[in-house]
Amino acid sequence: MPTPIQPSSSAEAFATSANGLRIQARSVGQRIHGAGNVLHDVSLDVAPGRLTVIAGSSGAGKTILLQTLAGLRAPTEGTVLHDGTRPGRPGPEFGFVPQEDIIHRELPLRRTLVYAAGLRMPPGTTPESVAAGVDRVLEALGLSSRAATPVRALSGGERKRASIAAELLTRPRVLFLDEPTSGLDPVTGAALLRTLRALAEDGTTVVLTTHTLADLLRGDQVVFLSPDGEVAYAGEPGPLCGAFGVGTVEEVYEAVAQGVRVERAAPPDDAHNADTPSPPVPVRRVGALRQWALLTRRGTALLLHNRLSVAVLAGSPVMIVAMFAVLFRAGAFDRAAPDPGSTAMIMFWIAFGAFFFGLTYGLLQICTELPVLRREWLAGLRIGPYVASKLTTMLPVLAVADVLLLVVLRALDRLPAAGWGTYGSLFVSSVLASAAALALGLLASAAVTEPGQATLMLPLLCFPQVLFSGAFVPVPRMTGAGEAISWAMTNRWAFEALGSGVGLESLWRTGASPLGPPLLDSYGDSFGHPASRGWLILAGFAVLFLAVTWAVLVRKCREGAVRSRAGR
Numbered sequence: 001m002p003t004p005i006q007p008s009s010s011a012e013a014f015a016t017s018a019n020g021l022r023i024q025a026r027s028v029g030q031r032i033h034g035a036g037n038v039l040h041d042v043s044l045d046v047a048p049g050r051l052t053v054i055a056g057s058s059g060a061g062k063t064i065l066l067q068t069l070a071g072l073r074a075p076t077e078g079t080v081l082h083d084g085t086r087p088g089r090p091g092p093e094f095g096f097v098p099q100e101d102i103i104h105r106e107l108p109l110r111r112t113l114v115y116a117a118g119l120r121m122p123p124g125t126t127p128e129s130v131a132a133g134v135d136r137v138l139e140a141l142g143l144s145s146r147a148a149t150p151v152r153a154l155s156g157g158e159r160k161r162a163s164i165a166a167e168l169l170t171r172p173r174v175l176f177l178d179e180p181t182s183g184l185d186p187v188t189g190a191a192l193l194r195t196l197r198a199l200a201e202d203g204t205t206v207v208l209t210t211h212t213l214a215d216l217l218r219g220d221q222v223v224f225l226s227p228d229g230e231v232a233y234a235g236e237p238g239p240l241c242g243a244f245g246v247g248t249v250e251e252v253y254e255a256v257a258q259g260v261r262v263e264r265a266a267p268p269d270d271a272h273n274a275d276t277p278s279p280p281v282p283v284r285r286v287g288a289l290r291q292w293a294l295l296t297r298r299g300t301a302l303l304l305h306n307r308l309s310v311a312v313l314a315g316s317p318v319m320i321v322a323m324f325a326v327l328f329r330a331g332a333f334d335r336a337a338p339d340p341g342s343t344a345m346i347m348f349w350i351a352f353g354a355f356f357f358g359l360t361y362g363l364l365q366i367c368t369e370l371p372v373l374r375r376e377w378l379a380g381l382r383i384g385p386y387v388a389s390k391l392t393t394m395l396p397v398l399a400v401a402d403v404l405l406l407v408v409l410r411a412l413d414r415l416p417a418a419g420w421g422t423y424g425s426l427f428v429s430s431v432l433a434s435a436a437a438l439a440l441g442l443l444a445s446a447a448v449t450e451p452g453q454a455t456l457m458l459p460l461l462c463f464p465q466v467l468f469s470g471a472f473v474p475v476p477r478m479t480g481a482g483e484a485i486s487w488a489m490t491n492r493w494a495f496e497a498l499g500s501g502v503g504l505e506s507l508w509r510t511g512a513s514p515l516g517p518p519l520l521d522s523y524g525d526s527f528g529h530p531a532s533r534g535w536l537i538l539a540g541f542a543v544l545f546l547a548v549t550w551a552v553l554v555r556k557c558r559e560g561a562v563r564s565r566a567g568r
């Protein structure tokens with residue numbers, strides 16, 4: 001059941017004594033690629049410690065104006081000033097709550113906020129201070145009784161408050177919220193507005209967009225946008241209806257749609273010092289190593305709390321081992337009576353199994369949490385430690401899956417009775433194949449725009465890895481184009497490294513089967529190189545895919561969350 005916001009959501013409970021940010025917009029225009037001019041000549045002042053509500057019909061440009069006022073989008077015309085200078089890089093004094101959730105859903109609320117605090121609060125903050133900070137925001141937002149509840153089990157209103165709680169951890173001077181009351185019932189929405197008002201009364205500047213009529217009358221200032229992105233009204237909410245000569249807020253929407261504008265005195269043109277971006281706030285960010293350690297811990301906790309992840313983690317190895325047991329007869333590697341065709345296929349399926357584990361583990365890792373990543377990037381998260389944490393969270397799991405695969409296949413006599421050296425080589429080949437596939441999965445996960453697309457990528461990425469691996473059509477038998485493509489397939493190098501490590505060439509050449517030598521002719525020198533050559537290539541692919549993942553994420557965070565500040 002949703003919890004009501006407690007009376008503790010008062011100015012006292014915030015106890016931030018924030019010194020609110022002053023925002024000025026002067027003749028702001030915003031041109032969006034594909035949408036044209038979305039904002040026209042917007043000039044307004046947002047005083048520190050005031051609650052400003054931006055309203056207007058759907059598509060009027062409310063979100064774009066909010067992002068522009070926040071300094072997340074540089075205006076294409078005019079100027080936005082924060083405390084009289086152009087916005088710099090957001091720091092802990094800045095809070096932004098987009099429409100999507102910006103916290104993970106899997107963990108209990110308090111634990112989620114503790115991780116968020118670890119990434120946002122200054123380095124050196126003691127665990128006691130983190131705990132106190134988290135308890136403070138939970139109390140301020142009336143969420144103390146929900147502290148142990150997984151975020152996914154919270155109601156829509158509670159989840160929205162949880163996102164706001166994450167933003168309040170650093171006691172921001174300004175808080176921007178995109179439609180915080182959408183989807184909330186009137187009582188919960190009103191309570192949330194009261195919470196935001198308490199925050200403003202304590203000094204924080206609060207700016208929000210809304211479609212909820214009642215919200216318009218609850219702010220200190222209303223900015224009403226016309227459908228073509230002009231300011232139709234900016235001022236106190238009390239005189240709003242009277243200014244349009246109507247009786248209700250609904251009628252204000254109608255009047256604005258018909259082109260009515262309320263003239264007002266233009267704010268003074270004090271944008272002369274706009275050329276200087278505000279000096280960067282001296283923020284000490286949490287170090288890269290600490291970010292990586294924290295993200296790895298959080299990633300592991302999220303993984304273990306996500307039923308789908310656990311099902312994929314446990315299910316994939318079990319499924320593949322079961323298929324092996326059904327498909328192949330035992331004893332294919334017996335030197336006295338080998339089955340060369342099966343030995344090649346066993347090596348291929350081990351390579352493909354390792355690839356499949358890595359790819360499936362990686363594919364949903366990033367696309368499911370992109371809004372969270374973007375918001376945390378704004379708060380100082382570095383992409384390098386983020387990508388590295390994905391590797392350190394997933395690679396041990398993959399290594400265990402690969403070991404299990406090899407152990408079970410040996411126990412079922414689908415692999416030869418060989419020494420530690422052979423099995424060490426098979427293990428390294430499998431883990432590197434999984435690591436390269438994981439990196440490929442992370443890259444695909446970073447590149448797509450939603451989880452559904454990531455799922456579609458699975459067959460697209462798997463098919464070429466099967467066809468061009470060199471297992472079914474040996475590389476020497478491929479066309480020139482096919483051979484060129486096979487170079488880009490990690491599965492080819494894993495297959496060859498595994499075959500080399502298990503000694504396929506010698507088994508086929510000197511084993512008792514007459515089928516060995518002709519097969520060797522077909523496969524050429526596929527298994528004639530040391531396994532270490534394949535390891536190097538697989539490691540190279542992993543590094544390459546991770547580097548591209550990093551680049552894609554940096555671009556996405558910059559484009560999606562922060563657009564050129566300070567004239568960039």
Ligand SMILES: Nc1ncnc2c1ncn2[C@@H]1O[C@H](COP(=O)(O)OP(=O)(O)OP(=O)(O)O)[C@@H](O)[C@H]1O
Pocket residue numbers: 032033034035038056057058059060061062063064065209211
């Ligand atoms: N990334 C984008 N690419 C192309 N057009 C965009 C983009 N973002 C916004 N727009 C367009 O800009 C206009 C204003 O969008 P915005 O999201 O600010 O409207 P809004 O008033 O917040 O609407 P709503 O109330 O429906 O959320 C719309 O026509 C929208 O289609």
